[in-house]
Amino acid sequence: MTMPADQTQIEVPFTLNGSEIVVRVEPSERLLDTLRYHLAMTGTKEGCGEGECGACTVNMNGLPVNSCLVPTYQARGAEIETIESVQHGSVHPLHSTGATQCGACTPGVVMSAMWLLKNRDKLDTHTVRELMAGNLCRCTGYDGIVNGVESALGLGSDE
Numbered sequence: 001m002t003m004p005a006d007q008t009q010i011e012v013p014f015t016l017n018g019s020e021i022v023v024r025v026e027p028s029e030r031l032l033d034t035l036r037y038h039l040a041m042t043g044t045k046e047g048c049g050e051g052e053c054g055a056c057t058v059n060m061n062g063l064p065v066n067s068c069l070v071p072t073y074q075a076r077g078a079e080i081e082t083i084e085s086v087q088h089g090s091v092h093p094l095h096s097t098g099a100t101q102c103g104a105c106t107p108g109v110v111m112s113a114m115w116l117l118k119n120r121d122k123l124d125t126h127t128v129r130e131l132m133a134g135n136l137c138r139c140t141g142y143d144g145i146v147n148g149v150e151s152a153l154g155l156g157s158d159e
């Protein structure tokens, strides 16, 4: 006998961009799909779906994660921040350094940059490039992205 779909679902409470919510999802559902298709947070993009490109980056309890690899149930009780939480202007230098072209990678880049902004006292120009390595971009060649993030951090480029 097949169980009704809603009896296979689980409730997952978490905080999304500062608001407490509860979602009902299949146990195997990815956080990326919950965000995009249940919660209309379509700023978070899917690229590879395999944890390689960083397009789906969101911040979970303050750390950047690939939401395509996170089952939604693991978000139980967590604080999730998506690109929709980012205040316009907080990463303004990314707009003026050639860091965006097609824009497919940009939401993930910005979410990783937000973590860097919160941890700027621990960073130098080398760590910026290393820490942005998980965000792939097919358009810009990365210099614009790294320069924009360094500018937002108040770091001078040493290259």
Ligand code: FES
Binding pocket: 045, 046, 047, 048, 049, 050, 051, 052, 053, 054, 055, 056, 057, 066, 067, 068, 069
């Ligand atoms: S879509 Fe998640 S890392 Fe590429």
Ligand code: FES
Binding pocket: 099, 100, 101, 102, 103, 104, 105, 106, 136, 137, 138, 139, 140
């Ligand atoms: S701007 Fe096109 S993938 Fe990065």
